[in-house]
Amino acid sequence: xxxxxxxxxxxxxxxxxxxxxxxxxxxxxxxxxxxxxxxxxxxxxxxxxxxxxxxxxxxxxxxxxxxxxxxxxxxxxxxxxxxxxxxxxxxxxxxxxxxxxxxxxxxxxxxxxxxxxxxxxxxxxxxxxxxxxxxxxxxxxxxxxxxxxxxxxxxxxxxxxxxxxxxxxxxxxxxxxxxxxxxxxxxxxxxxxxxxxxxxxxxxxxxxxxxxxxxxxxxxxxxxxxxxxxxxxxxxxxxxxxxxxxxxxxxxxxxxxxxxxxxxxxxxxxxxxxxxxxxxxxxxxxxxxxxxxxxxxxxxxxxxxxxxxxxxxxxxxxxxxxxxxxxxxxxxxxxxxxxxxxxxxxxxxxxxxxx
Amino acid sequence: xxxxxxxxxxxxxxxxxxxxxxxxxxxxxxxxxxxxxxxxxxxxxxxxxxxxxxxxxxxxxxxxxxxxxxxxxxxxxxxxxxxxxxxxxxxxxxxxxxxxxxxxxxxxxxxxxxxxxxxxxxxxxxxxxxxxxxxxxxxxxxxxxxxxxxxxxxxxxxxxxxxxxxxxxxxxxxxxxxxx
Numbered sequence: 001x002x003x004x005x006x007x008x009x010x011x012x013x014x015x016x017x018x019x020x021x022x023x024x025x026x027x028x029x030x031x032x033x034x035x036x037x038x039x040x041x042x043x044x045x046x047x048x049x050x051x052x053x054x055x056x057x058x059x060x061x062x063x064x065x066x067x068x069x070x071x072x073x074x075x076x077x078x079x080x081x082x083x084x085x086x087x088x089x090x091x092x093x094x095x096x097x098x099x100x101x102x103x104x105x106x107x108x109x110x111x112x113x114x115x116x117x118x119x120x121x122x123x124x125x126x127x128x129x130x131x132x133x134x135x136x137x138x139x140x141x142x143x144x145x146x147x148x149x150x151x152x153x154x155x156x157x158x159x160x161x162x163x164x165x166x167x168x169x170x171x172x173x174x175x176x177x178x179x180x181x182x183x184x185x186x187x188x189x190x191x192x193x194x195x196x197x198x199x200x201x202x203x204x205x206x207x208x209x210x211x212x213x214x215x216x217x218x219x220x221x222x223x224x225x226x227x228x229x230x231x232x233x234x235x236x237x238x239x240x241x242x243x244x245x246x247x248x249x250x251x252x253x254x255x256x257x258x259x260x261x262x263x264x265x266x267x268x269x270x271x272x273x274x275x276x277x278x279x280x281x282x283x284x285x286x287x288x289x290x291x292x293x294x295x296x297x298x299x300x301x302x303x304x305x306x307x308x309x310x311x312x313x314x315x316x317x318x319x320x321x322x323x324x325x326x327x328x329x330x331x332x333x334x335x336x337x338x339x340x341x342x343x344x345x346x347x348x349x350x351x352x353x354x355x
Numbered sequence: 356x357x358x359x360x361x362x363x364x365x366x367x368x369x370x371x372x373x374x375x376x377x378x379x380x381x382x383x384x385x386x387x388x389x390x391x392x393x394x395x396x397x398x399x400x401x402x403x404x405x406x407x408x409x410x411x412x413x414x415x416x417x418x419x420x421x422x423x424x425x426x427x428x429x430x431x432x433x434x435x436x437x438x439x440x441x442x443x444x445x446x447x448x449x450x451x452x453x454x455x456x457x458x459x460x461x462x463x464x465x466x467x468x469x470x471x472x473x474x475x476x477x478x479x480x481x482x483x484x485x486x487x488x489x490x491x492x493x494x495x496x497x498x499x500x501x502x503x504x505x506x507x508x509x510x511x512x513x514x515x516x517x518x519x520x521x522x523x524x525x526x527x528x529x530x531x532x533x534x535x
Contacts, residue, residue, distance in 0.1 A: 005382050030396070114396060175417055176375065176390040178382055256418070263416035341420030 002181045008173045009034035011143045011181075012102060012166065013042065015150040016074050020185045021100070022048035023073040025062035027055055027081060030114040031170035032104035035076040046184075056081045060088030060101075067097040068208045070196030072154045072187070076102035078170070079120050080111060082128075089163050090129025094221075095210045096195070098157030100150070101128075101135075102166045104173035107335040115335025116170030118255060121312035124167045125284040132222070134229050135163045136236065137283040139254045143177040145281070151182050156236070160228050161195065167283065169307060171256045171337060232285040239287035240279040243269065247276030248298060249351050252291070252317050253305040254280045257331075257338055261305045264344035273351050283313075291320035302327045303347055309333035357410035358495060359419045363436050364428025364449070366399045369482030373426070374405035376486060380496045380504045381409040389417040402431065409495060424493065426485060427453055428468075447488055447531075449481070464492050466530045472523060480523035487527015498528060 006014070013035045016024075024039045036052060043050040049066075053059030059075050066073035077085060082103045092099050105120045107113030124137045136156055140146035150166055157164040197206045213221070242262065244250065253261040258279040268275045278290045291302075302321055304311045311329035318327055330346035332338050362374045371392050378390040387410045395401040406422065408414050424445040427433035429452045437458055440446055445462045451469035466488050472481035483505070490496055501524060509517045 005379055005388075115393075171391065171418070174392055176378060177414075177417075178387070260416040260418050266415070337418055339418045339420040340416050 003178055004181060005176055005178050006143065007034055007176050008143050008146060008168065009104065010038045011177075011179050012146050012150045012168075013038040014181060015147040016100065016153075017042055017046055017048070018182055018184045019151040020072040020154055020187045021074045022046065023051075023063070023066035023071045024048070024075065025051040025053045025059040025066070025073075026075045026077060027053050027059050029078045029081045031106055031116065031173050032076050032078050032102065034173070035102060035104070039074075056084035057088065060085040060092075063099050063101075064088055064092055064095065064097060067092065067099045068095070068197050072098075072100075074100045074102070076104065078104050078106050079108045079123070082120065082123065086127075086129040088129075089135070090131050090133065091210055092163045093129065093133035093135070093225075094131070095208060096161040096221075097163075097208075098154060098161055099163050100153045100157055100166065101163055102150075102168070105167065105169045107333060113335030114170075116172075116174070116256070116307065116337060117333055117335055118169050118257060118307040118312075119333065120167065121283065121306070121308070124165055125286070125316070128163070128165060133162070133225060134284055135165045136160070136232060136285070137165045137167055138238075139167045139281060139283045140172065141255050141258045141279065141281075143172065143175065143179045146172065147179050147181065149281075151185075160232075162225075162228075167255070169256050171307075229285070232282075233288070236282060237285050237287050237289070238281035239290050240281060241276070241290055242279065243276040244278070244294070245276075246274050246298070248274040248300050249276075249303060249347070250294060250299055250301075251275065251277040251303045251305055251347060252280070252313065253277065254283060254313070255307075257305045257307050257343075260338045260340060260343045261347070263340050264347050267344055268348060268351060273348075275347065275351060280313075286316050288320050291317060292322075296321075296324035299325050301325055301350060303350055304329040305338070305343060305346070306331045307333065307338050357408065357412070357414070358424065358493075359422040360407045360409070360424045360426065360489075360495075361404060361422040361436055361439065362407070362426045362428075363402070363404045363432035364426075365431070366394065366397060366401045366403045368403065368428045369479065369485075370403040370428060371405055373482040373486055374407045376501065376504055376508065377489070377496065378407045378409070379507075380500045381407075383504060384496055384500050386411060387414050389414050391417050402435070404432070404436070424489070426489065428481075428485070429453065445492065447485065447492065449485070464488060464531065466527070468527070471526055471530070475523055475526065476519060480519055483520045483523035484527040484530070487524040487529075488531035489527075491528035491531020491533075493531075498524065 108119040450465040
């Protein structure tokens with residue numbers, strides 16, 4: 001394993017290359033520009049292709065094209081740009097093509113702020129595009145986790161043939177930490193044989209078209225997708241459960257917010273307060289069981305901490321809590337970062353106030 | 356041991372570069388470190404800030420509200436971040452640009468790093484003087500390790516640039532120790 005002190009954006013770009021990514025198309029937007037910048041130099045070194053598209057719409061459609069050939073393709077953007085890519089992402093889902101999309105999120109809505117925020121939870125988990133499809137959403141909290149998830153993202157995208165989203169806020173995109181980089185994957189295209197162009201029937205002139213499907217065929221596709229999402233819930237949930245055994249208060253937080261919350265939880269534990277945390281690593285599939293299976297005779301409250309206002313994950317939490325205890329929320333937004341003191345204060349007020 | 360440092364000033368003063376050098380040096384010494392830059396949309400002249408955490412153990416939250424040490428390279432940065440220093444913390448000010456320091460419950464080290472750098476021959480090494488002051492005053496990383504990271508950083512530059520940076524570092528260390 002090779003250790004390097006890297007910036008978040010560059011670490012996931014390198015992890016993508018080592019995970020087999022050989023095509024990138026994207027359009028600049030803060031705070032993710034270091035991903036295309038890095039890949040513009042790195043991809044040609046490994047025989048890959050880098051394109052700065054003329055727009056987000058063009059870029060996501062280039063990713064569609066590359067994915068259709070069986071090439072591991074990537075695009076990255078931030079909230080406003082992901083909105084522009086929404087149409088193409090939906091077409092990827094419809095054509096059942098694998099691709100990885102990175103959102104380094106910033107303050108929203110609209111043009112919002114170029115400063116970090118966790119403002120795209122709802123977009124990521126509920127409707128990454130039109131038409132009612134879902135994408136697996138990975139939300140790393142450290143750069144090492146970001147590297148590991150990115151490295152393996154195409155395995156999921158190809159297995160289930162659809163887009164996979166990596167959601168990180170601008171803070172994790174910009175931060176530098178030490179990471180261990182995995183070995184370069186040796187790609188074999190065996191698993192793409194039955195679907196990618198130029199491999200179907202050995203023809204060189206195949207086309208991949210997402211037409212207006214006959215109603216029954218479209219419904220069949222949707223039913224199949226529905227079964228896939230059920231399978232994700234059973235097999236692919238990733239979650240960190242921290243100090244839950246005796247917890248009377250449970251924080252739910254992901255990404256950067258979970259790191260700040262964990263620091264506060266450690267301080268409160270030292271003070272003798274029984275606080276734990278559920279940290280979803282996959283935001284979709286959401287770790288429903290972790291919340292549903294809590295002992296609500298013991299748990300007095302759930303605290304949703306997010307770097308966005310109002311909290312966006314709250315609905316998913318409440319669906320599992322089912323009114324068995326109060327759900328509280330704390331956050332900052334607009335590009336104002338969470339910090340140790342604020343998060344400690346918010347959790348502490350609830351825990352010590354017995355709310 | 357876990358210590359947090361905020362480097363602040365304006366774009367072009369080498370704020371990010373100084374922060375990365377400190378973090379990199381700490382990593383080379385086997386410690387854990389995070390570097391978090393924060394800046395506006397301006398390419399030059401806008402406010403620049405970065406937070407560096409150095410720890411013997413894993414770093415959980417990289418977002419402390421209060422820092423142990425503030426490095427303020429200009430007046431605006433001092434005014435903006437001085438209240439974010441812990442009681443009993445350390446503040447290193449570039450007295451070439453920061454004239455008034457008003458907190459009594461922190462240790463203030465005033466060094467005219469711009470003037471020192473100019474005397475050495477180039478204002479661009481002000482941030483290296485600053486790193487020197489910091490390690491002279493706090494022993495957070497060793498001089499040898501900083502020199503090794505600077506050598507890595509300037510390996511494609513001329514030997515004169517490296518020599519100037521070493522001179523800047525040594526001058527800074529002496530000033531930080533209060534021996535000049």
